[in-house]
Amino acid sequence: MSDSPFTRYSKYPNTKDDLILSEGQLVNKRTKAPLLTIDGLPWLLNNPDLSLAKWRQQLRQFVDAHLIEIQKLENTKAALPSTRKRMDKTLEALRYNHAAFEALLSPILQMDGKYPEHLNLQFDLPKVHAYFQNIFRDWHWDTDENQKHLDFVVDSLGDVKFDRLFVFGAGAGRLSYDLHRRLQLTETIVSDINPLLALVADRSFQGTPLGLYDVPDAPLNLEQVAYRSQPTSIAKVDGLHTALCDISDNAFRSEKLQTILTPWLIDVVNHPLETLLFQCHRLLEKGGYWVNFGPLGYSDRYSTQSYRSEEIKELADQFGFKLVASKQAILPYMQSPVTQSGRTEPVQCLVFEKCSDHQFRWREHQPPIWITNIDEPIQLTSALQQKLEVAKTQYEILAAVDGKISINELAQMMAEHYQMSEDDAVESLLSFLG
Numbered sequence: 001m002s003d004s005p006f007t008r009y010s011k012y013p014n015t016k017d018d019l020i021l022s023e024g025q026l027v028n029k030r031t032k033a034p035l036l037t038i039d040g041l042p043w044l045l046n047n048p049d050l051s052l053a054k055w056r057q058q059l060r061q062f063v064d065a066h067l068i069e070i071q072k073l074e075n076t077k078a079a080l081p082s083t084r085k086r087m088d089k090t091l092e093a094l095r096y097n098h099a100a101f102e103a104l105l106s107p108i109l110q111m112d113g114k115y116p117e118h119l120n121l122q123f124d125l126p127k128v129h130a131y132f133q134n135i136f137r138d139w140h141w142d143t144d145e146n147q148k149h150l151d152f153v154v155d156s157l158g159d160v161k162f163d164r165l166f167v168f169g170a171g172a173g174r175l176s177y178d179l180h181r182r183l184q185l186t187e188t189i190v191s192d193i194n195p196l197l198a199l200v201a202d203r204s205f206q207g208t209p210l211g212l213y214d215v216p217d218a219p220l221n222l223e224q225v226a227y228r229s230q231p232t233s234i235a236k237v238d239g240l241h242t243a244l245c246d247i248s249d250n251a252f253r254s255e256k257l258q259t260i261l262t263p264w265l266i267d268v269v270n271h272p273l274e275t276l277l278f279q280c281h282r283l284l285e286k287g288g289y290w291v292n293f294g295p296l297g298y299s300d301r302y303s304t305q306s307y308r309s310e311e312i313k314e315l316a317d318q319f320g321f322k323l324v325a326s327k328q329a330i331l332p333y334m335q336s337p338v339t340q341s342g343r344t345e346p347v348q349c350l351v352f353e354k355c356s357d358h359q360f361r362w363r364e365h366q367p368p369i370w371i372t373n374i375d376e377p378i379q380l381t382s383a384l385q386q387k388l389e390v391a392k393t394q395y396e397i398l399a400a401v402d403g404k405i406s407i408n409e410l411a412q413m414m415a416e417h418y419q420m421s422e423d424d425a426v427e428s429l430l431s432f433l434g
Ligand SMILES: C[S@@+](CC[C@H](N)C(=O)[O-])C[C@H]1O[C@@H](n2cnc3c(N)ncnc32)[C@H](O)[C@@H]1O
Pocket: 126, 131, 134, 168, 169, 170, 171, 172, 173, 175, 191, 192, 193, 194, 197, 245, 246, 247, 248, 262, 263, 264, 265, 268, 269, 270, 271
């Protein structure tokens, strides 16, 4: 590597020292410590050791979940020949995918980390397998869904022109790749918090997309149960770079980016929109653009944070952004060509220009005093109180697991204890223990 955009845009996480290239490697300019990279992808997440430990644990569970299913299927007796066929097909697919993921993720899974996994006390871990289907939609399915998303974004941009793009929450990366080619961008940095998706994206950008079996959720017949899904042929293009980033990361230089795209992100991300706006404002050059594309399908629609377009515009205005283009459409979403399952979603694309160079302070999100000064007593704020309640409940559930109790039995206890319906208890147990 003789040049890297990360020396221009990024800093060394936590220490915020400059990054330089030394003998082809990104290193801390002051300490010469190498930047953590995974298969060449810069790991720009805050607290790299801790975030790596967190992801390694999650990825291990994700890969091992295949093994558990494989063992279950191997021990299943099938009465009907067609049921045996279904089991065998699924087994073949799971074995193949297991080996593919083990190989793809080996740079993380085999890495030693400083943090023992049980000390990883982060509560709000994004799930590895969330948006797993995006891999197939982006790089395998022969449908026009990606094309429609691309056309809509390009159309929404109107007269807005740029040649460098930074994408937060790019997922498996297809839209970023397509935009890079269609707009003939000189440089596109494609980032996501999830290493599985970032590695899949990068493989495709290199022209070698990951081969996998598609195992649909609700196949109608044996044909659809599992099929070897050939990735579409992808040309390697120059100027695309992949990195691991959280939208709240501090490892970026201010006012260096020309355009930031947040595709299908703001309604699922675990940070308030203010955090994203603060970041976009800080990172963009004056006159740069924030392009937000996607639906507004928040999980808690009654939350004050579940902003609709009017509120997004008002908030963006407070952060010195002016709306310069916008469009709405109904687009296909995850429409599998095999099972014909999928939905349509109302989406919008809002294009904002950064018009002010006022330096905002991160008011609402200043870390509390006991974080900046670790000798200060920690206050039990309502947010920490809530974590405590969640942890207590999780502890009680896990402590009741004795190798004999079933989800239904646990749900009955939970329903009684927490005065909730058994259906709700089953649902929350399935998501917690699943
Ligand atoms: C709904 S998916 C959209 C993926 C992709 N943009 C697309 O349109 O197909 C949301 C993406 O945001 C990523 N994400 C979630 N929280 C994030 C965070 N805090 N920082 C960066 N990316 C995040 C997820 O890993 C996921 O890839």
